[in-house]
Amino acid sequence: MAKKEKINRVTMPEQDPDVRRRNFEEVPLGLTEEMAMTEAKRCLQCKIPSCVNGCPVSVPIPEFIKCISEGDFSGAINKLWERNALPAVCGRVCPQEEQCEGLCIVGKKDKPVAIGYLERFAADYERKNGVGDVPPVAEKTGKKVAVIGSGPSGLTVAGDLLLKGHDVTIFEAFHKTGGVLVYGIPEFRLPKEIVASEVATLEKMGAKIESNTVVGASVTIDELFEEGYDAAYIGVGAGLPRFMNLPGENLIGIYSANEYLTRTNLMKGYRFPEYDTPIAKGKNVVVLGAGNVAMDSARTAMRLGADSVKVVYRRSREEMPAREEELHHALDEKIEFVLLTNPTQFFGDENGRLTGMECLKMELGEPDASGRRRPVPIEGSEFRFDCDLVVVSVGSNANPLLTNATPDMALNRWGNIVADPVSGKTTKKGVWAGGDIVTGAATVILAMGAGRTAANSMHDYLTIGW
């Protein structure tokens, strides 16, 4: 083979930071056909591709990229669909740098192939130009499956089991499907139209949707079995926000990230009063925590018109758990990082509205159990500043609503469902679980990987036995 001319990794066109920080439009604009085909040619088409090992759902990466390089975009989407029912979502929110792209051979000497951008391109191309093909569904098995929760893991299970010919009903507590993809991840990172389109594909494949149904309250899992379901998958997410238990935390203007994002995204508070659900528009906003959800909250606050948005985090820049790309996006949008700083209390006025907070300076000590250096308070370093909105984004615990209503299913000591990592089976016959309700808060793709694992095991159960 002739020596290839070096092609530089494509740069994703983005909205200008000064413009985008005040609107809810998607930040990356997507690749053009030419850009995608050029980028696809950077792929070495490895015989034993390492990138696939980094993918929790084993997408056939070289194959779909080859299709793109040849301009066969519908071939590319069909390759993706073989392993991934939600490519438009994954192309946007997967941490590719830790997964496929992190293992890309090209990346050893150069920048890795932009696998995420290409996945997104193929999915977007299909949505805009496709003929509305859906993946082919196997002959009906006559088995009924209840998928509880319509987030990334539930949708994966639904997609996989539909492909295998089972009858799938998805139960969703909210009025809209998508779980965290709809209530949590903001419009500017994942347009809701894309999630709706992925769910519509599942419906075309035969999925039934029962929204406004809180399993555990509206109906129990045992009642679903009595109604004729043969198996159930629980993918309800973590869903119980942690607060910091600091004085003043119930002042008006202090939100959990879940509430702040749900009001803004699911209930469309950013379009108030066209939509009825209000969301406070802070001038001086503080976000506590430094994960992806914290970045989503900070960038949302900026778009809602804040003068200043500070991310307050008790460790240093190095330990911030958000994706590097999200941290960059936040900094580009003039969000300030206040590091090695921990809140101690909040102050309010006579109407119970937040006016300010007090923090303590920290320094890094010895590494703790997580391997990260433990932040230690510096005595006497308390300082105060004004703020009128605080978003607490320090993680979630397991929501007990469904598990309390299912007493014959084992939980760990934190209330997460115990599920076999190899099969996703819970201790209750006919019931599988995966995603954040099992692992605690993690990523979209890990939840999808758990869904894939469970779907395979459920298929065995439905066709062979427990």
Added chain:
Amino acid sequence: MAKIVHREEMAQGTIIMNEIDAPRISRKAKPGQFVILQADETGERIPLTMADTNPDKGTITIIYMVVGKSTARFKELQVGEEYFALIGPLGAPTHIENFGKVVCVGGGTGIAVLHPITRALKQAGNEVTTILGARSYDLLIMEDKMRAVSDHFHICTDDGSHGHHGFVTDVLKDVLEKDNIDLAVAIGPIPMMKFCSLITKEKNVKTFVSLNPIMVDGTGMCGCCRVSVGGDTKFACVDGPEFDGHKVDFDELAKRLASYLDEERTSMEAFEKSNA
């Protein structure tokens, strides 16, 4: 689904009753539990504690006061029309047992919430004293239904148009003086619940109140409805909506209920303008 099968206006049209087709919820619901309703896709999620259920008919009943845009929009919905979303039953049911002598105090639309609880307490064998309050007699709701599940029955009106001229707390004090009450249930406006709880606390009578903070999801997912109870933060949607009235921080609750007063006004003005 969620179709209105029966509708009544009460208290001079300020309070509306809807009986809604909801077979699944009506089968599961217990006294003290609530539902969340949304009139349209653009609407807000409004929690309302159920006033009644009819599992045979497959219906639930809600009773609400028209106070803002969302409830004004609800009021427009007529028999045969549907709510966009109806979710439930949510929250912990009331703990019902034979306590002995109980006093049930209700005010405003709190009477609607109190009704299934009072009926269940009566059916469990309690001797029930009911005290209902309203600003004036024409604003009082559910008098007959409440009388039917009570052994002793009192009405109070602020303007003296019927029954005792004054507040429910006057009669409550009286009842607690004259009788050994084992349990009190107080459901109504926050000041009413607060002062009833102060009175029962003096007599050391255990008291349940049912709280109505602002909610979003109603399943413990957002923490919007947090209330301070005995110094701990609780989520009313899953830990409640009923709590020990002696421990609730009513002042904090009242402030939090006023979180969005400006936005509520904006919403209501826009709604009235578009309807004009």
